[in-house]
Amino acid sequence: MDAYQANLYLPLIAAALYLGLLILPQIRRRPEKNQAAWLVAALVVSIGWEFSIFFTNSIPVPNLPTIVLLVSAGTLAATTGAYLDWQPRWRYLVLGGTAVLTTVTINLLAPNRTFILPGGQLMNITNGTLAVYLTWSGLAGGLLITTWREYRKTRFPWHANRLLFWFSVLSIFFLGELLQFIDALGFIIAGQSLRFLGMLGLAYGIASFRIFDVRARAQRGIAFVIINTLSALPLILSVIIIFQFGEALYQGDNIITSSLIALAITLGFFLYQPFRQLIARLVFRYMRGEGVNAGQVVRNYSQAISRTLDVQQLSLLIVGTLSELLETNRGALMLVTQLENGGYEVDPTPAMGIVPRHPIRFAHDDLFINALVDQHQPLLQYELDFNPAFKELSDEERSWLAEMTMEVYVPVSRGGNIVGLIAVGPKVSAVPYQPNELDLMQTLADQTVVALQNARLYSELNEQNEHIRYLNIDLVEQNEKLEIMDRVKSDFITIASHELRTPLTQVKGYADILSAMNDENALTREQTREIVGHINRATLQLERLITAMLDASQLDVDGMQLTFVKTQLDIVLRLAVEPLIQAMRERRIHLEIEGVEDLPPIYADFKRLVQSFNNLLGNAVKYTPDSGHIHVKATKVPGQFEEEFLEIVIRDTGIGIDPKFHSLIFEKFFRIGDPQLHSTGNTKFKGAGPGLGLPIAKGVIEAHGGRIWVESEAEDEERLPGSSFNIVLPVRPPGSEDIVDGETAARPAYLIG
Numbered sequence: 001m002d003a004y005q006a007n008l009y010l011p012l013i014a015a016a017l018y019l020g021l022l023i024l025p026q027i028r029r030r031p032e033k034n035q036a037a038w039l040v041a042a043l044v045v046s047i048g049w050e051f052s053i054f055f056t057n058s059i060p061v062p063n064l065p066t067i068v069l070l071v072s073a074g075t076l077a078a079t080t081g082a083y084l085d086w087q088p089r090w091r092y093l094v095l096g097g098t099a100v101l102t103t104v105t106i107n108l109l110a111p112n113r114t115f116i117l118p119g120g121q122l123m124n125i126t127n128g129t130l131a132v133y134l135t136w137s138g139l140a141g142g143l144l145i146t147t148w149r150e151y152r153k154t155r156f157p158w159h160a161n162r163l164l165f166w167f168s169v170l171s172i173f174f175l176g177e178l179l180q181f182i183d184a185l186g187f188i189i190a191g192q193s194l195r196f197l198g199m200l201g202l203a204y205g206i207a208s209f210r211i212f213d214v215r216a217r218a219q220r221g222i223a224f225v226i227i228n229t230l231s232a233l234p235l236i237l238s239v240i241i242i243f244q245f246g247e248a249l250y251q252g253d254n255i256i257t258s259s260l261i262a263l264a265i266t267l268g269f270f271l272y273q274p275f276r277q278l279i280a281r282l283v284f285r286y287m288r289g290e291g292v293n294a295g296q297v298v299r300n301y302s303q304a305i306s307r308t309l310d311v312q313q314l315s316l317l318i319v320g321t322l323s324e325l326l327e328t329n330r331g332a333l334m335l336v337t338q339l340e341n342g343g344y345e346v347d348p349t350p351a352m353g354i355v356p357r358h359p360i361r362f363a364h365d366d367l368f369i370n371a372l373v374d375q376h377q378p379l380l381q382y383e384l385d386f387n388p389a390f391k392e393l394s395d396e397e398r399s400w401l402a403e404m405t406m407e408v409y410v411p412v413s414r415g416g417n418i419v420g421l422i423a424v425g426p427k428v429s430a431v432p433y434q435p436n437e438l439d440l441m442q443t444l445a446d447q448t449v450v451a452l453q454n455a456r457l458y459s460e461l462n463e464q465n466e467h468i469r470y471l472n473i474d475l476v477e478q479n480e481k482l483e484i485m486d487r488v489k490s491d492f493i494t495i496a497s498h499e500l501r502t503p504l505t506q507v508k509g510y511a512d513i514l515s516a517m518n519d520e521n522a523l524t525r526e527q528t529r530e531i532v533g534h535i536n537r538a539t540l541q542l543e544r545l546i547t548a549m550l551d552a553s554q555l556d557v558d559g560m561q562l563t564f565v566k567t568q569l570d571i572v573l574r575l576a577v578e579p580l581i582q583a584m585r586e587r588r589i590h591l592e593i594e595g596v597e598d599l600p601p602i603y604a605d606f607k608r609l610v611q612s613f614n615n616l617l618g619n620a621v622k623y624t625p626d627s628g629h630i631h632v633k634a635t636k637v638p639g640q641f642e643e644e645f646l647e648i649v650i651r652d653t654g655i656g657i658d659p660k661f662h663s664l665i666f667e668k669f670f671r672i673g674d675p676q677l678h679s680t681g682n683t684k685f686k687g688a689g690p691g692l693g694l695p696i697a698k699g700v701i702e703a704h705g706g707r708i709w710v711e712s713e714a715e716d717e718e719r720l721p722g723s724s725f726n727i728v729l730p731v732r733p734p735g736s737e738d739i740v741d742g743e744t745a746a747r748p749a750y751l752i753g
Helices: 002-006 010-022 031-056 064-084 089-109 129-152 157-180 187-207 214-231 235-253 255-288 294-305 311-326 367-375 381-385 395-404 435-519 525-553 569-586 605-620 693-703
Strands: 114-115 123-125 331-338 344-352 358-363 408-414 417-424 560-567 590-594 603-604 628-639 644-654 707-711 724-728 743-751
Touching: 002 560, 002 707, 010 187, 031 235, 064 187, 089 187, 089 381, 089 644, 129 157, 129 644, 157 187, 157 381, 157 560, 157 603, 187 358, 187 724, 214 255, 235 693, 255 331, 294 435, 311 344, 311 417, 344 417, 358 395, 367 644, 381 395, 381 693, 408 435, 417 603, 435 525, 560 569, 569 605, 569 628, 603 605, 605 628, 605 644, 605 693, 693 724
Parallel strands: 590 628
Antiparallel strands: 114 123, 331 344, 331 417, 344 358, 408 417, 560 603, 560 743, 628 644, 644 724, 707 724
C-alpha cells in the first residue's frame, strides 16, 4: 500500500496501542475467561496485522495483510459469540473457520490470477484479493446482522443496551477496517483510528459488566449539538448587525449608528443565556417527555397507602403508581417472610400483567436477598445476570427470576429487616430505567414499609378470623358427629341384642321342638335332619356376627398379621360374589364386572380381601331395589413414584347415601335409619346388619396401603341416585416388596390373619 509508505511508522504506533490494551489487567482478570481469551486472541492478531503491514514488502506472501485481517475478523466473531453466548458456539466457529481457510487456500494456490467477468472482461483485482474482500464482508455483515437481531429480540432494556453497545463498537471497528481498503493516507489514518476505538470499546464491554446507556448518551450528544447551535442565534444576529452597520460607522462619526451596534451586541449577550435555557427546556421536553415532580408524587402516594389495609390493594396501588410514572405494564408486590431457620420465603402478589404466584424460599446467606438488604437500593435483573458478584446464584433462583421476567427489584426494608419487594417489569418504550427513576422507586418503597406491615398484620388477622370460623364450623360438625356416634353407641345395645337374639331364639326354639318331639318319640330321620339344619344355619349366623365383632374390635389394634400372596383380582371378586349369587338371582339384580381380566397380579391377604369385597358387594345388594343393577369396573392407574395401583369402582342403582353420612358409614356400628325399625337380613332389600361390614372393608383396604371413599348425591328411594364405592389398592402394598412368586410374607396389620 503506497499510502503506508508515506507514513511508515503508523502501523507500529497502532501495534503499540493494541499492546497497551493487551497488558491491561482488567481484561485478563475477568471471570468470563472465555470472552477474555478470545479478546486477547483478537488483540494478538491485530498486532500481527500491523506488523504484516509494516513488513509487507519483506515477506513474499501475497495479500498477507488482508489475510491476517481476515483472521482478525474470525477471532472477533469468536469473541462476539462468547459475549452473546451463542448456542451452539462451535457451529459458528466451524463456519467462520471454514470460510477463512478457504480464502487462505485461494490466495496460496491462485494469488495472481485476475478475476474474469462473464463477458470476458478482466478486473483489476486478483481472485485471492476478491475472495478476501468477500469473506471479510460476509463475516462483518453476519456479525452485525446477528448482533442486531439479538438486540431486537431482547425484552430487558439494560440487556438490550449491552447488545446495542456491542453492535455500535462492532460497526465502528468494521468501518475502520473498511477504510483500510482505500489506498489514501487520510482514509488509512481515519481507519486505523476508528478500528482502535472499536477495539477499545470491545475491551471496555468485556472488562466491565456495567455499560453506559448508549441511547441516553446519544440523546445527550444530539441535544448538546442542537442546543448550542440554536442558542448561538442571538450572537450570530449581533455579528450580522455589526457587519451591516460597520461600513456606515467607518465613513463617519454617526453616534446613532454606534449606539445601535453597541445595543445589538449588548442584547446578544444578554439574550444568550435565557434563550439557551429556553431551547434546552424545549429540546429535553421533546426528547425525554414531561418531567416528574418527585415531591408531589411521594406526598400523593403516602396519603393513598395510609388508607390501604389490604395487601392486594396495596400491590395494585404501588404498581399502578409506578406504571403511571414510568410507563410499565408489569409488576408485583412480593411479601418476604423470615423463616425460623433464618431463611426467607418470597410470595408474589401480582398487580399488573401475568405473574407466577408460586412462592420460593431463599437461604439465610442468599446473595439476592442479602444484596437487597445490605445495599438498600434497587437491583436490576441486568446486575443479577452479568455482575460477577451474583455468579453463584443457584439454578432454581435463576429459573424463578427468569419466570418473573422483571427488570428491577426494589427492597421494602428498614433497619436490616426486609418485609417485601417491589418487582417492576420493563418499560413499554424499552428505555432503561435511569438513576433518578430508580431513586424514586426506592423512595416510594421506603414509604411503603409501615403500610405493608400494617396490611400484612390486617391480612393475618383476617386469616386468623377465617381460620377460627372454619374451626367453629368444624367444631359444629364434630359435635354433630359425636352426637351421632353417641347415639350409635346407645343404638348398638338395641341392634346387638336384636342381632344376637334372632339366631339364639331360632336355636332355642328348634332345640325345644327337637326335645319335645324326641320325648314323644315322634321324630323321623328327615325331621331330625331339617331341624338340625335350621339350628346350624342359626349358629352360623351367630358365628358370623361374633367373628365380625371380633374383627371390628381389632381394627385399632396394631400387632395382628396379614399374609400376602400373589393373586388375581378376578379370583377375589369371583369368590366375593359367590355367596350373593342366589340372592341376586331371586331379586333379579344384574351384576356386571368389567376390566378385571387385563389387570396384573396383586399381592394381598387373599382371605381378607375376599371378605372386604364381599361386604361391599353385599352392601350394594341390600340397598339396591329388586331388578336393580350393580356395575364393578377395575382399571390400572399409575402412581407418583412409578408404583402401580388398581382402582375398583362398585356402582349401584340403589337408594343412595346422604352426603353428611359419607364418612360416618365407615364408623363401627353406625347405621342409617331408626334402630327400632331394625330388620335383620344379609341380602334382602334394606336388610340391616350390626353396622360392621363397611368398617371392616375399610380396615382391610387401608391395611393393604389403599384407600376407600363413597360418592353419592343423596338418599332417595324414588329417584334411586345410587352410590359409588371407590377403592384404590397398590399392586405391591408395603411389606410385600421381598415376596417372589409362590412365596408369602407376613407383617403387622389391623386384622386377624
